[in-house]
Amino acid sequence: MSEFIWTEQEMCDVLDVYYNVYCKTMSTKMDEHIFSEKFVKRMKKIIRQSEYGTVMYKVLTQAKRVAIIILAILVTSTTLVMSVEALREKFFDWLFSVFPTHTRIEFDNVIQPSGVEDIGQLNQYAPTYMPEGFILVDTYESDQNYKCYYANSDEEYIVFEVSVIKNQNHINVNTENFKLTEIFINNCTGYYVDKGSGHLLLWSNDLYFFNIICDTTKDDAIKIASSTRI
Amino acid sequence: MLLLYLSLIDDTSDKAKFKTIYMEYRQLMWSEANKILHDPIEAEDIVHIAFMEILKNLQTIHDPICPQTRNFVMIISRSRAINLYKKRKREKEISFETIADYNLENHILSESLADEAELKEKVMLLNKLPTHYRDILYLRYNLGYSVEEAASLLGISKDNAKKRIARAKKQLAQLIEGWYQNE
Numbered sequence: 142m143s144e145f146i147w148t149e150q151e152m153c154d155v156l157d158v159y160y161n162v163y164c165k166t167m168s169t170k171m172d173e174h175i176f177s178e179k180f181v182k183r184m185k186k187i188i189r190q191s192e193y194g195t196v197m198y199k200v201l202t203q204a205k206r207v208a209i210i211i212l213a214i215l216v217t218s219t220t221l222v223m224s225v226e227a228l229r230e231k232f233f234d235w236l237f238s239v240f241p242t243h244t245r246i247e248f249d250n251v252i253q254p255s256g257v258e259d260i261g262q263l264n265q266y267a268p269t270y271m272p273e274g275f276i277l278v279d280t281y282e283s284d285q286n287y288k289c290y291y292a293n294s295d296e297e298y299i300v301f302e303v304s305v306i307k308n309q310n311h312i313n314v315n316t317e318n319f320k321l322t323e324i325f326i327n328n329c330t331g332y333y334v335d336k337g338s339g340h341l342l343l344w345s346n347d348l349y350f351f352n353i354i355c356d357t358t359k360d361d362a363i364k365i366a367s368s369t370r371i
Numbered sequence: 372m373l374l375l376y377l378s379l380i381d382d383t384s385d386k387a388k389f390k391t392i393y394m395e396y397r398q399l400m401w402s403e404a405n406k407i408l409h410d411p412i413e414a415e416d417i418v419h420i421a422f423m424e425i426l427k428n429l430q431t432i433h434d435p436i437c438p439q440t441r442n443f444v445m446i447i448s449r450s451r452a453i454n455l456y457k458k459r460k461r462e463k464e465i466s467f468e469t470i471a472d473y474n475l476e477n478h479i480l481s482e483s484l485a486d487e488a489e490l491k492e493k494v495m496l497l498n499k500l501p502t503h504y505r506d507i508l509y510l511r512y513n514l515g516y517s518v519e520e521a522a523s524l525l526g527i528s529k530d531n532a533k534k535r536i537a538r539a540k541k542q543l544a545q546l547i548e549g550w551y552q553n554e
Contacts, residue, residue: 146544146547146548146551147493147543147547149512151493152508152512152543153512153513155490155493155494155496155497156497156505156508156509156512156513157438157513158490158493158494159494159497159498159505160438160442160445160509161438162494164399164438164441164442164445167399167402167403168399171398171399171402172402173398174398174401174402174405174411176397176401176415177412177415179415180415180418180419183419184393184397184419184422187389187419187422187423187426188389188390188393190426191388191389191390191426191429
């Protein structure tokens with residue numbers, strides 16, 4: 142800074158004044174911008190990252206990645222070509238098609254009652270109980286469902302999903318060597334599958350279809366399910 | 372155990388810091404970017420990129436609401452917008468000076484510093500510097516970032532940052548010299 146007639150401190154002082162005047166002027170000229178939904182969503186993600194801390198966030202996102210992979214292995218919603226004869230049976234409002242490698246669950250003859258809440262309200266069904274150490278990592282919303290990903294620092298995961306039941310909706314559950322066990326959640330019929338690497342719980346209250354996938358314990362899955370408002 | 376350890380590191384004020392900055396300055400940052408890009412959606416993209424940079428440097432911010440932080444986030448957003456603008460127009464070889472003149476109008480300076488004639492003169496000298504020169508001087512000398520850090524914050528190479536600082540100082544020295552000679 143020897144070539145300066147000003148000292149470095151003097152330059153800094155003048156820069157401070159300059160930016161103060163600039164920002165004051167700017168703030169009087171600024172029109173309030175309404176940020177897009179896409180931007181707000183992206184920022185929510187960064188804010189969550191900042192709240193967890195970078196290291197913790199990496200652990201949690203890794204757990205979420207694992208959860209998604211397991212989810213894809215355990216449950217798919219793609220339409221499969223039927224290469225074997227299916228055994229069909231009507232079970233309450235659930236229609237099961239049992240194949241050697243998987244079970245296809247459909248909801249048939251669904252009469253949509255009036256007053257079904259829209260997606261903006263589906264998040265109220267999120268569970269109120271979570272095992273200690275689990276944090277909400279991410280949420281996903283579409284026209285028909287609401288999904289929450291939870292994880293802990295041991296990279297264990299829990300995925301909760303609630304969907305609006307509609308005719309022709311179906312879910313394929315990998316039940317090769319495993320059976321669906323009937324279970325009751327808050328007096329509603331549900332089914333449980335223990336896949337070793339993960340636990341899957343499905344239940345419905347006639348308006349909505351719920352499922353939980355986790356790699357903790359069956360007890361955890363049932364406690365979480367019981368804490369949902371149905 | 373890890374959770375407990377991390378929860379001890381990230382105290383509550385640190386956790387709230389980023390959100391506070393976002394709530395306080397997102398409009399200013401968007402406005403700066405939009406002034407350059409004239410595209411509200413691209414300006415939002417720039418604000419998003421700027422916030423990712425801010426998150427990386429969160430530990431260097433001590434007070435989320437103060438003039439230094441305000442200037443810092445504004446500079447990050449503006450520089451990223453300029454980079455995008457330059458990238459878009461590279462084929463046409465448009466220089467910084469042709470992007471737009473973001474210097475303050477003299478009458479604003481006169482109103483703001485009406486009672487401080489000498490300071491007003493000095494600020495007017497700084498006002499003659501190109502925006503990108505002022506910004507890098509502010510990051511380097513007022514906020515104390517290293518050349519490497521300033522380069523990363525502005526999204527330019529270290530060599531480019533070094534050259535920019537040298538040119539900024541040289542041009543400011545010439546402006547000051549001219550001012551003293553005229554006095």
